[in-house]
Amino acid sequence: MRSQWFEIVVAGEAPQVKGLMIGFLCGRGEKPHRGIFFCEDHDIDSESFLQTIKEWMHLTREMTRIVAEKSRVDLLKEAVALSEPLFHFQVVSVKKVKKASFSFQYAIYSKEHGKRVKDLFASLPSTVEVHYEKQEEIIDKDAKGVEAYSPVHDYTLESKGTVSGPLQNILDLHGRISEIDLIEAEHIQLELDPPIDE
Numbered sequence: 001m002r003s004q005w006f007e008i009v010v011a012g013e014a015p016q017v018k019g020l021m022i023g024f025l026c027g028r029g030e031k032p033h034r035g036i037f038f039c040e041d042h043d044i045d046s047e048s049f050l051q052t053i054k055e056w057m058h059l060t061r062e063m064t065r066i067v068a069e070k071s072r073v074d075l076l077k078e079a080v081a082l083s084e085p086l087f088h089f090q091v092v093s094v095k096k097v098k099k100a101s102f103s104f105q106y107a108i109y110s111k112e113h114g115k116r117v118k119d120l121f122a123s124l125p126s127t128v129e130v131h132y133e134k135q136e137e138i139i140d141k142d143a144k145g146v147e148a149y150s151p152v153h154d155y156t157l158e159s160k161g162t163v164s165g166p167l168q169n170i171l172d173l174h175g176r177i178s179e180i181d182l183i184e185a186e187h188i189q190l191e192l193d194p195p196i197d198e
Contacts, residue, residue: 002127003035004070005097005167007192009063010080012089014040017064020087024079035069036076042067042171043178044100045187067097067167067190095192101164102174103186105134107156113182114157120176128165128173135159 010017018038025032037044044067068076073094080089108114114137121130138156163173170188177185 002166003168005067006070006073006196007039007093007095007097007190008066008068008073008076009092009094010066010089011061011092012064012087013062014038014064016087017066017089020079020083020089021066021076024082025075028075030075035072037067037171039065039067043174043187045189063092093195095195097167098191098193099164100167100170100188100190101162102170102188103160103162104177104183105160106183107158108182109153109156111155114155117157117180117183120180124163124173125165125169128163128169130161130163132159132161135161 021036022032025036039045044065066076077091077094080091083089106117108117124130136156136158140154140156163170167190174185174188177183
């Protein structure tokens, strides 16, 4: 069964909120990094597309965004509530993550590297969708042997598009792509349901 993920926005500075969460979970005998991601640490866009009125009310304070599995949400809310008298943290909103996505582009001039990238995208799970704005592979035999710095190449693989799907799949893919210098990947964007807390 696919995990359900939620974005939790906490009014408070990130280092303090992280310390609170990690300490609270460790004190409960929980693994602090299981099922929890701090958005700024995982290249997840720190701004929701639509801000809620609750967030507007706290614009004078720094916001820390956390993505957590459903089983962790109540634990994190409890940690914030217990610390409120000392740190004045507050849960601003909790929103279910519908899906995640990020844009990418690349231009590759080596068949070997091109195969590596094509294999990567061909191996994606069925839950991940790839929407191409541009996808082109050109083999020019007449340019064979031209130096690599020349504007003419015997092989060209160019692509630009967006991948979308379940959060965990997109996080994994974004991490794999970040290890390939030939691919430029934008920040991960979250598509969220309306807040579930009033």
